């Protein structure tokens with residue numbers, strides 16, 4: 651015979667259940683907190699950058715050669731790469747190569763952290779004859795109202811096609827680019843400027859989903875035997891290893907485009923901007939990874955006879971936990987080169 655449960659037993663069971671639920675939630679939160687491991691490339695003071703207004707911060711970036719009012723459109727990236735391949739080989743050089751190292755969602759005011767960096771790809775380029783300038787995304791310079799979203803797909807696509815991606819219907823993530831106009835990944839190979847190109851990422855939205863931005867280009871390259879590699883890894887570490895294993899080959903890709911998600915991921919998870927120590931940590935990781943890639947380039951046996959263009963840039967900034975909008979913080983970017991950018 652089933653005996654009814656005593657009221658006191660019911661209360662004890664309820665309390666036990668509540669303890670389990672609350673304990674699980676707290677445990678999960680603590681676990682999440684513990685899941686964060688600061689980058690080993692963090693510098694002293696990374697958790698205490700003085701908070702200043704964004705515009706004031708833009709005035710405190712002496713490593714950039716221009717002012718934010720003179721910022722270059724991010725579409726200029728394509729022109730820089732085409733001009734590099736079109737220019738005559740310098741004395742003693744026999745081959746041209748180019749690489750774009752993309753830090754996704756890296757706010758330009760994060761460059762305030764460069765002076766204290768322990769390992770920095772950007773500092774390396776600037777200290778060895780390079781130049782850095784302000785850039786902008788969104789189709790038109792701040793404070794004019796932007797005409798395309800400050801999002802990932804339109805940002806990188808504007809660089810790769812050399813015109814604002816919104817004009818060809820890539821105004822947000824999840825909108826496949828029409829095959830034409832082709833990006834540099836295909837056009838440089840098809841017009842014979844280079845032998846082969848490669849696009850390395852970990853974000854599925856580039857070319858690993860049905861509605862991915864470059865899915866038409868990836869399919870076209872495969873179907874028509876165009877020597878352009880589209881390779882997605884599971885993480886930034888995987889992207890780094892794919893890029894470096896390409897660079898270590900004697901006949902490595904002539905044009906390489908890659909994106910690292912460190913800063914964008916941390917921005918969405920905990921906040922964009924150099925006041926967030928976790929975002930700073932992500933920036934330090936991106937910079938150390940960029941330097942690992944440049945080290946691999948400079949270690950090539952044929953490096954002495956190669957003329958490399960190395961660019962580091964970002965697709966958009968961010969504010970709070972997101973980007974895509976019209977704010978100053980989302981609109982400003984940067985372009986760093988191992989060569990002179992401004993005439």
Ligand SMILES: [Zn+2]
Nearest residue numbers: 754755802965
């Ligand atoms: Zn992005």
